[in-house]
Amino acid sequence: MAEYVVIDDLAGAVDAARLLARGDGPVAVDVERASGFRYSQRAYLVQVFRRDAGLFLFDPPPIGDFTALQAAIGGEEWVLHAASQDLPSLRELSLEPARIFDTELAARLLGHDRVGLGAVVEDTLGIALAKAHSASDWSTRPLPQSWLEYAALDVEHLVDVRDKLFAELVEQGKAEFAAQEFRAVLEREPKAPREEPWRRLSGLHTVRGRKALAIARELWTAREEFAREQDVAPGRLVPDRAIVAAVLADPTSKSALAAVKEFTGRASRSQLDRWWAAIEAGRAATKLPLERTSGGDTLPPPRAWADRNPEADTRLKAARPVVERRAEELRMPTENLLTPELLRRLAWSPPDPVTAASVGEALLTLGARPWQVEETSQGIADAFVGSVQGVLHASETTS
Known part of the structure; x- marks a missing residue:
């Protein structure tokens, strides 16, 4: 097994950047985090490969400043797998690509049955990658050589994979589809924080009453604050199920809380004062959470549409198979041709009048890409109009 060296100082990072700047072609980039172990989503290892330059493993915390690396490769195409997962961690280091090629997204558009990194490498190059350390704690130091080998292989073949997939995209006439999708990933704004993130507690549906919900909210908040302080994943301190229990x-007392056998986790007893204070704060709260929330602009589930909005239900049932059929013709998953959420929103509140042009405008406003509009707008418009005519015909027949 090759001996992998991790660059863990600024001088080494600057030297590596100088070599990468002299390399050729796209740059393969990957990130390893400590999800499930740490509170943050920061990068604990950044892997970079470029032809005629080589492979480099960077340890972000001790390096601190990636200005030289950004200057060396920032203007090049970066090849990433599932780029939307890695871009936030890279941006935290002020590493920002000018353009990207996402091998996972390309594989989806091409209709590959398997789109995980190992599967895509195997399908395109015939090389099998071991994925034994994908869920490891990458904040561990020193990193074992077997982990470093796994991390290195994540980028070592990625440029070759990119070339194979690009050739497939050209052959299938999907190169422009991919270019628009890659640009959308790069330009996508981060999601706004949830107004009440504590409602994502697993098992919260078993909690009844606004007072009890207030206690759950305070316990979640106390855990979140402590997890942030300690940089530990919240569920490792006290699992969701323990909070709900x-x-x-x-x-009725701190000792009674300690006696709850389901109240587990590494900080359940050591931080008992903290959790008891949260319970008391919840009981004293005057601003109580609602038992049910409106869900903002969330649409009702489609199963309720027949009663809530029967015209929308008819439109959705008419248009969905049209989109699915076009996706089959293009040999790609339906959600990559047009996400179900966009079609539902369009069916719930269609433009007036319904035409291919107005449907296309509505889809663009909702966030669809131009290629998606071109492939779906006419079919959706025809389905919407046909559904209305079908309802009118049926009512005339019955009358």
């Missing part, structure tokens, strides 16, 4: 047990 504490709420349901409704303990």
Whole structure:
């Protein structure tokens, strides 16, 4: 096994950047985080490969400043797999590509049955990658050589994969589809924070009453604050199920909370004062959460449409098979041709009048790419108009 060296100082990073600047063609980039172990999503290893330059493994915390690396490769095409997962961590290091090639997204557009990195490498190059360390704690130091080998292989073949996939995209007439999708990933704004993130507690549906929900909210907030302070994944301190169990047990004292056997986790007992203070704060709260939220602009589930908005239900049922059929013709998953959410929003609130042009404008406003509009707008418009005519015909027949 090759001996992999991690660059863990600024001088080494500057030297590596100088070599990468002299390399040729696209740059393969990958990131390893410590998801499930750390609170943050920061990068604990950045892997970079470029032809005629070589492969480099960077340790971000001790390096600190990636200005030289950004200057060396920032203007080049970066090849990433599932870029939307890695871009936030890279941007935290002020590493920002001018353009990208996403091998996972390309494989989806091409209709590959398997789109994980290992599968795509195997399908395109015939090389099998071991994926044994994908869920490891990458904040561990020193990193074992077997982990470093896994990390290196994640980028070592990525440029070759990119070339194979690009040739397939050209052959299938999908190169422009891919270019628009890659640009959309790069330009996508981060999601706005949830107004009440504590409602994502697993098992919260078993909690009844606004007072009890207030206690759950305070316990979640206390755990979140402590997790941020310690840079530990919240669920490793106290799992969701333990928080819900504490709420349901409704303990009358700190010792009663400690006696709740389901209240587990590495900080459940060591931080008992913290959790008890949160329970008392929840009980004293005067601003109580609602039992149910409106969900903002979330649409009702389609199964409820027949009662809530029967015309929309008819439109959706008419248009969905049209989009699915076009996706089959293009040999790609339906959600990559047009996400179900966009079609639902369009069916719920269509433009007036319904034409291919107005449907296309509505889709663009909702965030669809031009190629998606070109491939779907006429079919959706025809389906919407046909559904209305079908309803009118049926009512005339019955009358």
